[in-house]
Amino acid sequence: MRRPLVCLLLLFCAGICFASYASPPLTFIYCLAVITYMACIFLAEQKPAYIALLFITVFLIGALRYSADNKRPNRQYVLDGPLLSLKRSAQAILYRHLPPVPASIVEAMVLGEKERISPKIYRSMMKTGTVHILVVSGFNVGIVAFLAHLVLKVLRIARKARIFIIVILLIVYCLLTGASNPVIRATIMGNVFLAAYFFKREADIYNSLSIAAGVILLASPRQLFNIGFQLSFASVLALVWLYPKIRPVFRVESLRPRPLKYLGESLLVSFSAWLGTAGIIAFYFKLISPVTVLANIIIVPLAALLTLSGFTLIFIGILLPQLAQSFASVIQLLAILLLQANILLSGLPFACLSLL
Amino acid sequence: MGKGGLLFNLTTEEKRVVLFVVGLALLGTGISFFFRSPGRQKAKNHFYEQSAKIDLNTADHNLLLSVRGIGKKLAARILDYRSKNARFTALEELKNIKGITENRYQKLKEYFLIH
Numbered sequence: 001m002r003r004p005l006v007c008l009l010l011l012f013c014a015g016i017c018f019a020s021y022a023s024p025p026l027t028f029i030y031c032l033a034v035i036t037y038m039a040c041i042f043l044a045e046q047k048p049a050y051i052a053l054l055f056i057t058v059f060l061i062g063a064l065r066y067s068a069d070n071k072r073p074n075r076q077y078v079l080d081g082p083l084l085s086l087k088r089s090a091q092a093i094l095y096r097h098l099p100p101v102p103a104s105i106v107e108a109m110v111l112g113e114k115e116r117i118s119p120k121i122y123r124s125m126m127k128t129g130t131v132h133i134l135v136v137s138g139f140n141v142g143i144v145a146f147l148a149h150l151v152l153k154v155l156r157i158a159r160k161a162r163i164f165i166i167v168i169l170l171i172v173y174c175l176l177t178g179a180s181n182p183v184i185r186a187t188i189m190g191n192v193f194l195a196a197y198f199f200k201r202e203a204d205i206y207n208s209l210s211i212a213a214g215v216i217l218l219a220s221p222r223q224l225f226n227i228g229f230q231l232s233f234a235s236v237l238a239l240v241w242l243y244p245k246i247r248p249v250f251r252v253e254s255l256r257p258r259p260l261k262y263l264g265e266s267l268l269v270s271f272s273a274w275l276g277t278a279g280i281i282a283f284y285f286k287l288i289s290p291v292t293v294l295a296n297i298i299i300v301p302l303a304a305l306l307t308l309s310g311f312t313l314i315f316i317g318i319l320l321p322q323l324a325q326s327f328a329s330v331i332q333l334l335a336i337l338l339l340q341a342n343i344l345l346s347g348l349p350f351a352c353l354s355l356l
Numbered sequence: 357m358g359k360g361g362l363l364f365n366l367t368t369e370e371k372r373v374v375l376f377v378v379g380l381a382l383l384g385t386g387i388s389f390f391f392r393s394p395g396r397q398k399a400k401n402h403f404y405e406q407s408a409k410i411d412l413n414t415a416d417h418n419l420l421l422s423v424r425g426i427g428k429k430l431a432a433r434i435l436d437y438r439s440k441n442a443r444f445t446a447l448e449e450l451k452n453i454k455g456i457t458e459n460r461y462q463k464l465k466e467y468f469l470i471h
Binding site for chain 2: 099100101102118119120121122123146150153154308309312323325326327328329330332333336339340343
């Protein structure tokens, strides 16, 4: 049972070494292999774990590749060409149908390209603590997985093949958006969940979160001191761990009528995420923004709609360019609402306190 | 899912997606009609410009720093220039500041506006 696994593992290690020409830290690769192995055992137990192994290893190659890229920026890889042209064509669709300001916002949300976001917008979102919506993260990964699942199901693809294809698509999306920390985290977590679905077992969110953290840290340990890494994991941990803890304290369960209950719940979700990240933000940015709790329940739904419409616009732009204009006007309206809400919120008294 | 056509035996998920796309298209058509008049078009573009560009006459040190290509020294020089001359009257005045060449000005002017 275990021997083919080990053979496969060695094969993959050889593959990774070959792919990275052995100059990036070799030890990490072996550590990664060990973690992969342990994860497979944990996920598969008695079953042959080829698929889980493949899921995670393919991903590791990507993660490593990109962490190595930071040291050698001019390095070209086989996948870079097609990925880049895919990204370019998506960008071209966005900028063809939208004015530059909303296009830059959607571009950051959907394609993870923050270059063209105006610094003024970025800074005002930082003040209200909603800048995380300009980053590709778990929500986007979820959308990609959901859409892929739907399309493949309509095409009547078998369950196991479907999962496999989704995993590959998630990895492609991760690399496409530049493999930043939140995407890598969300993709690894998504892959762990898919692997669990594959073996019909239940995925544990703490386990998947720690696999994600372990893989990222092994690929490049310095990430521990990266602000994005800390914020990304702190916020997820706050949502997963803190939110169920503080929920009974405020008794939102018994709130009536129902809309009030939803409002209370979203306020609490927002509050726990803020609580989890406030310390880090205060330390690095010398800012404390109490308005974040309020801002997130207004801006996150808008941003979610914007992300969804952004994806739709790109697909429509490819399939039916004649219709794209009307989808684009929804995006424009949403972008105006988003910016306006942000301006209003940052203007509130005690919105943002500077610690300097 | 029955044996029948793909369109009529939709699962809840699929229905939601179809509804979302159709709703988006309808809403979008409405909005584009609303924005068709030149006055509203102009107001919209004005709003985008206001929210994306930094006003040189009110920007503070931190806001200037957030622009790509402006460091601490240059931000200080820009503020210095502003306090000496009361206010900027044209974007071209940026070129009077030490360290801003024609080339750099072309890149920087994208980010700024003057009221």
